[in-house]
Each structure stands twice: as structure tokens, then as C-alpha cells.
Amino acid sequence: MATTRNIPEYDRKSELKAFDDSKSGVKGLLDGGMTKIPLMFIHPRYNPDAKSESAVSQFRVPLIDLDGVKDNATVRAKIIDQVRGACENWGFFQVVNHGIPASVLEEMIDGIRGFHEQDTQMKKEFYTRDFKDKVSFVSNFDLFEATAATWKDSLSWPMVPNPPDPTEFPAVCRDIVTEYSKQVKRLGYTLFELLSEGLGLHVNHLKDTGCAEVIFHVGHYYPPCPEPELTLGASRHADSGFLTVLLQDQVGGLQVLHQNQWIDLVPMPGALVINVGFSLQVITNDRFKSIEHRVLANRVSSRVSMASAFGTTLFPSSKLYSPIKELLTQENPPKYKEATLQAHVAYLRGKRV
Ligand code: OGA
Ligand code: NI
Numbered sequence: 001m002a003t004t005r006n007i008p009e010y011d012r013k014s015e016l017k018a019f020d021d022s023k024s025g026v027k028g029l030l031d032g033g034m035t036k037i038p039l040m041f042i043h044p045r046y047n048p049d050a051k052s053e054s055a056v057s058q059f060r061v062p063l064i065d066l067d068g069v070k071d072n073a074t075v076r077a078k079i080i081d082q083v084r085g086a087c088e089n090w091g092f093f094q095v096v097n098h099g100i101p102a103s104v105l106e107e108m109i110d111g112i113r114g115f116h117e118q119d120t121q122m123k124k125e126f127y128t129r130d131f132k133d134k135v136s137f138v139s140n141f142d143l144f145e146a147t148a149a150t151w152k153d154s155l156s157w158p159m160v161p162n163p164p165d166p167t168e169f170p171a172v173c174r175d176i177v178t179e180y181s182k183q184v185k186r187l188g189y190t191l192f193e194l195l196s197e198g199l200g201l202h203v204n205h206l207k208d209t210g211c212a213e214v215i216f217h218v219g220h221y222y223p224p225c226p227e228p229e230l231t232l233g234a235s236r237h238a239d240s241g242f243l244t245v246l247l248q249d250q251v252g253g254l255q256v257l258h259q260n261q262w263i264d265l266v267p268m269p270g271a272l273v274i275n276v277g278f279s280l281q282v283i284t285n286d287r288f289k290s291i292e293h294r295v296l297a298n299r300v301s302s303r304v305s306m307a308s309a310f311g312t313t314l315f316p317s318s319k320l321y322s323p324i325k326e327l328l329t330q331e332n333p334p335k336y337k338e339a340t341l342q343a344h345v346a347y348l349r350g351k352r353v
Contacts, residue, residue, distance in 0.1 A: 010039045016143055023127035024120050025139035025153035027223045031120065034226070041231040043148045059263045061256060062086040063271070067097035069190065076194075083191070084198030091276040091291030092256050094268060099190075100183045102270050108180040109249050111173030112219035113304045115155050118172060126170065131156050132315060135164050141314075151231050151297040152222045158315075159308075160185065160215035173219075181217065184245055184308045188212055191243060191274060192310075199284065201326055209283065210319065211242040216309045222253065225297035233295030233303065238352070239277035240345045241311030246273040251303040257292040265293075279311050282336050282344045285323035292352070313345045 015038060022028055029038070064082045068075035086093035115123070115137075126137035135157040140149050155173075157164055159181045169177050192206040199205075222233040233253055248254060254265040254273070265273060281290040295303075322338040336344060 023124040062093040087288040091289040111176040114172035116221035156218040222303040228297035236294040240313040241277040242280040248305040
């Protein structure tokens with residue numbers, strides 16, 4: 001059960017500005033020896049001690065083995081069924097044997113950790129809220145809009161269609177960024193093919209609809225938190241794009257809202273987490289569900305994750321979307337009118353609140 005916390009009066013605007021101006025993120029606060037979290041990070045309605053918010057549950061996010069998906073028709077048909085079921089019932093699943101070598105996953109995690117744990121002066125050069133066509137280091141994309149800040153810093157970059165020049169990437173992760181991006185793009189294509197077939201559409205339908213036209217990467221760093229029960233690593237939200245591929249380290253903390261319970265998404269070595277975004281929910285006429293998730297803060301260790309968003313409404317586009325015609329019947333009329341993804345997502349977000 002959520003409770004409401006009383007937060008003392010403070011000059012929130014000035015605190016946010018001072019924090020942003022420091023260009024050092026949450027990690028910078030800790031490096032400075034901070035032992036109590038600043039008021040701007042306190043989430044007034046979050047109380048993880050309440051038992052109903054702890055994630056002891058009989059539910060498990062589906063785990064799907066992609067082994068044989070390209071070379072065995074029977075196996076492929078079974079995988080397609082599993083993927084479709086997961087998108088309809090969970091909006092989330094994990095995949096193993098996805099074709100990205102374990103060494104690439106490890107190096108990507110190490111690269112993101114390496115960036116965030118390097119000397120603050122080096123990081124400051126990348127600090128900017130202008131993330132659209134640049135490599136950007138920032139803490140809390142929505143710092144000035146959200147009701148409470150979250151306990152994380154992020155390094156982001158657009159990869160498709162306009163990637164930054166390789167020399168613009170931080171030296172500690174430059175090489176692995178290129179390799180990981182290439183591999184994750186291929187996996188994304190495979191997933192859109194499976195999803196298309198799962199919907200009874202031509203194998204290329206979702207790719208041709210533009211689902212992989214934009215790929216945006218975010219490498220998150222969640223520093224250890226001295227007061228984890230007062231804040232969150234990531235507030236509850238649903239992703240705005242079509243599909244997100246998430247690589248996480250083994251620390252844990254990601255939770256998915258399923259049947260009104262927060263379920264731990266337990267990390268598994270070599271696995272990748274896949275989740276449906278609002279845009280895919282719209283074009284499948286609510287058949288695939290975009291599910292809310294959050295990340296808990298923890299006292300003991302830092303956590304690293306790397307999200308690759310296929311589609312995002314961070315980059316406004318005038319392209320219009322409506323539910324895919326082939327999926328509509330008299331019994332299943334369109335639930336959405338033709339509109340930009342920004343408009344669809346704003347509408348869906350509004351409905352959830
Ligand atoms: C996100 C997200 C979860 C995580 O980037 O949208 O939900 O584990 N990340 O970092
Ligand atoms: Ni998310």
C-alpha cells in the first residue's frame with residue numbers, strides 16, 4: 001500500500017537547478033560524501049516496506065528460448081506462439097539464445113559502468129539535456145517535470161537513423177557501443193518478424209510499418225542509495241516506443257506490474273528483457289500490452305542496465321499511425337483514430353493516471 005509522506009518545505013526549483021548545474025549526477029552526490037538523500041529525490045507516495053509492494057508472488061515473467069528460431073520450422077512456430085502469448089498476457093518476457101554473445105553483453109555492461117565510474121570531469125563534458133542528436137550524459141531526463149527525481153544517471157545516444165560519429169562516443173565504451181548496437185538491431189529485426197507472424201501478418205509487416213526506424217540507446221547507472229526506502233531508481237512508467245530490449249546486470253531491482261502486483265524481473269546471466277511499448281499497443285489495437293514497470297533503489301550495490309528503444313516519442317514525428325487494418329474485424333473495431341505517436345502516447349498516459 002502506498003502511503004503519503006510529509007516532505008518539509010524547501011526551494012525545489014533551486015535544488016533542481018543546482019543539481020543539474022553540478023553536471024555530476026547522482027553519482028556525484030555520493031562521491032561528495034552525501035549520506036542522506038536530498039528532498040528532491042523523495043517519492044511522497046512510495047513505501048516499499050508495505051508487504052503488498054514486495055515482490056513475493058507465484059508469477060514469473062515468461063522466459064523464451066530462441067534457439068532454432070531460424071532453422072527449424074516447428075521450433076519457430078512454437079517460439080512465435082510463446083512470444084505472442086507473452087506480449088498479450090504480460091507485455092514483458094526474457095529471451096535466451098538470442099544470438100548476441102555473452103562477451104558482448106558483458107562488455108556493454110562494463111562499458112556503461114566504466115563511463116559512469118570514471119572521473120567526474122570526463123563525464124561533465126557529456127552533460128547535456130540536448131540528447132536528440134548527441135551522446136548525452138544526464139541525470140533524470142524529466143528532472144524538471146517529474147514530481148520526484150529518481151536515483152539514477154544515464155548516458156544516451158540515438159543510433160538509428162542518425163548516429164553520432166564514432167569519435168563522439170566516450171573512449172571507455174566507444175568500440176562496444178558500435179558492436180552492441182549492430183547486434184541489438186539484428187535481434188530487434190528478428191523480434192519484429194516473430195511478432196508479425198504471431199499476429200498473422202507478413203513477416204516484414206512491423207518492420208515495414210516503421211517499428212525499427214528509430215533506435216535510441218540509454219545506458220543507466222543506479223548508484224547505491226543510503227535511503228532506498230525513500231526513493232526509486234526509476235518511477236513507474238510504460239515505454240513509449242514499439243519495443244524495448246533491455247540488458248541488465250545481475251543486481252536486480254526491476255519490477256513489472258502484473259495483475260496489480262509488482263513482480264521482480266529476476267536477472268539471468270545471458271538473458272535480455274523485451275517489453276512492449278505504447279506505440280505497439282496502439283498499432284495492435286490493444287492486443288499487445290504495454291506494461292508499467294519500475295526500478296527499486298538499493299543500499300548495497302550499484303546497478304547497470306542498457307535499454308535499446310525501438311521507436312520512442314522523444315523524437316516527435318508527423319507520421320500518422322492507427323491500428324493495423326488486417327487485425328481489425330467487426331467484433332474488433334479500431335480503438336484508436338489515426339494520429340501521431342506523440343498524441344497516442346499522451347492519450348494513453350492520461351488514461352493510466
Ligand atoms: C527504461 C527502463 C529499466 C532498467 O529505460 O525505460 O525501464 O532496468 N529501464 O533500467
Ligand atoms: Ni522502461
